[in-house]
Amino acid sequence: MKIFHLSAECYPVAKVGGLADVVGALPKYQNQAGLQAVVVMPYYDRKFTQENEFDVVFAAATLLGNRRLFFEILKEKTNKLGFELYLVRIPGLLDRTEVYSYPDEREQFIAFQLAFLDWINYTQQTPDIIHCHDHHSGLVPFLLYHSKLYTRLANVPTVFTIHNGQYHGAFGWEHLALLPEIDLTQTGLLDWAGGINPLAAAVKCCWSYTTVSPTYLRELTINSNGLEYLFYIERAKGHGIINGIDTEVWNPKTDAMIAGKFTTRLLAKGKQVNKDAICTRFGLDPEKPLYTFIGRLVIEKGADLLPEAVERSIKENPGELSFLILGSGDKDMEAALLELKDKYPGQCNVFIGYDESLAHLIYAGADFLLMPSRVEPCGLNQLYSLRYGTMPLVRSTGGLIDSVIDFGDEGGYGIRFNQVSVDDICYAIFRAKVLYQTPAKLQQLRKRMMELDFSWDRSAKEYIDLYESLNPTI
Ligand code: ADP
Known part of the structure; x- marks a missing residue:
């Protein structure tokens, strides 16, 4: 079973918060359970990318509105993270130091998603599941099913995980042209409260969405920064799966970052x-x-x-x-x-x-x-x-x-x-x-x-069960 995880963050490559910890751990545990889980994320000019070696496995150009963007897919050479890591590098757009907060963040993340889709499309890869994390990759389910460029991939099941439902990545309709060759009869799927809302679009278009705890699944229908009704009507697709922790990184017995290692005995x-x-x-x-x-x-x-x-x-x-x-x-x-x-x-x-x-x-x-x-x-x-x-x-x-x-x-x-x-x-x-x-x-x-x-073993299994329910051919 080949799973592509798409995320803006992944520990130890680039971390701002918990999203990175989850995407840096879940694929590792899925691979240990026999899946082939890989991570695709934007390239950032940070310690990890400076200190590690990468192969360029693909290079092409994608269209972002009327801008032609050259991009490369880099693969980390050693697979030392416990999964294959792919980085999307776009000179001038995805090669900066910070993960968030640039004024052209919208263009950055749309270009990231288009480059990913172009790459797997041109190279004839057909993932068993595409697993998107938070709004930065929330347009992928819509594009997969409603852009003429990607009809080859229209049967790929998508899972969308909400790590933080407060942030939607919303922007105005004047930017619709950034999304290529879309079916204009389906733009309602992008809409929420009069704008293009990547989080809402993901919830509407994905095959299943998950939240990072069962209680949060229920809470989104009460407090999700305006998406409460959407979460209510789409609730049949929702699953609450609590995060685990990477017990190799967070282990008082072996942790090199603490002053004295210990166990329950001492x-x-x-x-x-x-x-x-x-x-x-x-x-x-x-x-x-x-x-x-x-x-x-x-x-x-x-x-x-x-x-x-x-x-x-x-x-x-x-x-x-x-x-x-x-x-x-x-x-x-x-x-x-x-x-x-x-x-x-x-x-x-x-x-x-x-x-x-x-x-x-x-x-x-x-x-x-x-x-x-x-x-x-x-x-x-x-x-x-x-x-x-x-x-x-x-x-x-x-x-x-x-x-x-x-x-x-x-x-x-x-x-x-x-x-x-x-x-x-x-x-x-x-x-x-x-x-x-x-x-x-x-x-x-x-x-x-x-x-x-709180190890990942149990939760990783819940994700696998979900994947299998969506793609019985695997
Ligand atoms: P969120 O993703 O909403 O920020 P989480 O609890 O899911 O919250 O994850 C926070 C992660 O970020 C934890 O790994 C925490 O240790 C780490 N973290 C947050 N702030 C700092 C900080 N100032 N220095 C070091 N680690 C931090």
Whole structure:
């Protein structure tokens, strides 16, 4: 079974968030299960592409409106990622350093999708499944079935995975000419709320769509930035499959990015070594419970409430707590957090930026991880923290509901709260502090967390079952 995964991100080639982690892991596990899963993504001028070798396996030109674009398909030489990796390079368009945020992002991702389709079409490849991830590859299902250029591929089943339903990649009808040779009687499939909406088009045209957790599948009908009704009417095609984690990359026993490796057997000591390393580096007291937040500083993650929640907790529990925040995003949120750092040295520190190694160290050494998310399609941070025996404090939403059970409930190991409010966050922090004062109980819960199985094996199998249901010939 040959599966093409199409994505804007893939770890370790280019990562902005969880999308990269999933696309860097799922194909690997699918290959281990006997499929032939490959990843196709845009070329970025980054560390990975600079340090690795590639073969040019195809070169041609594609038409983007009236622009003729030369493109190349590069294949990573060694297959060391556990899957074949193909990069679409388009000089001047797909050869830049950043993944997102360019003013011509629309052209970038449309050109990426056209180059991919042209490549497999010219080379007479017929995938068993094309699996698109998020809106950056959301036009592929429409183009496959409704562009005259690709009629040869019109029977290929498509799966579309929504990692984040808040972002749609929408643009105006004046850009319709960027989509080549389409059947103009079918343009309604591209439409949502008066514009071309790649996420909506994908949901309408794909054979099946998936979300990265079962609860998020239901939540999209209530909150998806305007697509609620679409998700409601298309719900028969939807499947919620919770993400796994790459247990080779996220493994406290072998992780080279942490200060001291550990297992459940030497848990307390192992965590302490990492906590000491963090506290030394960030001027915090290793005796106090260490709370962290790792992630994008955006409203979606509830990061706007962090400054007030941290400050109130510090005031209500004087000298008893430590906080370390790692993230970047909204400039006002960054400034508010940096202000706290100046105001409460020794109790709160903040690292503005993106640092993969530091994230590993913090997952390993912190005591508690805060996730006050307003929206959380799956959330990977809580899964990583559980793997390293760090208790997640999560708002009950999306994948956080599907992966965290409150320690007050049968078999539980985390802390859950219902409202995205400073009150609820502070109360969760307080409950965690009380738990920290009973080390034996916390130790027992940490062991339970580390023994949980969030590996990809089970979820990868669910995707395979879905593929087989769509393409019984395989
Ligand atoms: P999202 O994709 O919405 O940002 P996820 O929880 O699915 O959220 O995935 C976030 C991923 O990005 C995790 O692997 C997390 O560790 C990582 N991450 C986020 N911000 C940072 C940062 N500033 N430094 C290092 N890693 C980060």
